[in-house]
Amino acid sequence: MAHTRMRKVVALAVVLTVGPAVAQLRPALNHIALYVYDLPKSTAFYRDVLGLRQIPEPFKDGRHVWFRMGPHSQLHLIQGAARVEDHAKDTHLAFRVKSLPKFMAHLNATTTRYRSWSGEEKQTTLRPDGVKQVYLQDPDNYWIEVNDDRF
Template identity: 35%
Template sequence: MKAHIELLLLLSLTTNCLLLQAQSFDFQFDHFAIVVADVDKSAEFYATVLNLEETPHPDRKPGFRWFIIDDNTQIHLIQKEFAPFEKNKSMHLALATQDLDGLIAHLKSKNVVFDDFAGNKNTIKHRSDGVDQIYIRDPDGYWIEINTVVH
């Protein structure tokens, strides 16, 4: 009986130590940064097509434009020289809205083409989980998914 109690105490101590090591850091998404060829051209897109509000860079450095996605999340545009690479649709920024129809009307008024993941123009993907989604590209060719996920 004493061996069973000692084993239970040892297991309890081991479990508690593992739980302490597996602590949560309570991460929150802060920002998404992308390198762009022309920061002003890209900023125009994020301001007028996505209607994001610009917030000043804390050091007011040239070549940086920051936009607010929500209260705690931003997208940072950084103008720098970089090696070109394929912008695959699987690598994308995803934004959620509950007014996808209004957004699509806005995109059409700006002559911005949207498509589904398969590449069908002006097509909304109706996922099996009830979420609708579309994809657009910014001036640098980065893919942006816009969906109706409820957070």
């Protein structure tokens, strides 16, 4: 009986010490970098259309602009793309907003084109989990999903 109790204590000790160590190994998103053709145009889009807050960047070379995307993640825009490319919609950034209708009104006010997943202008898509979403493209044709997820 004492032997069984000791095994349980050892097992609990292993879980309590190894569990946090494994959690420390899990990566967390730090930033996403996008290579852009026209940095001022892309900066204006992410600041004025998406409403991201610009933050200081360390390079001070005129080729980088950084934005805060959340408490611990950033978007880095880097000037230097030779041209604007086409990108598949399946590869996209996704942001959530508190009110998708208010955000869509903002897109309308800024004359920013948006659509459903299937391409219907100014329409939302309803995901199987109940989240509504719209899709738009930035000046470099990178796809962006904006949704009302409440997670």
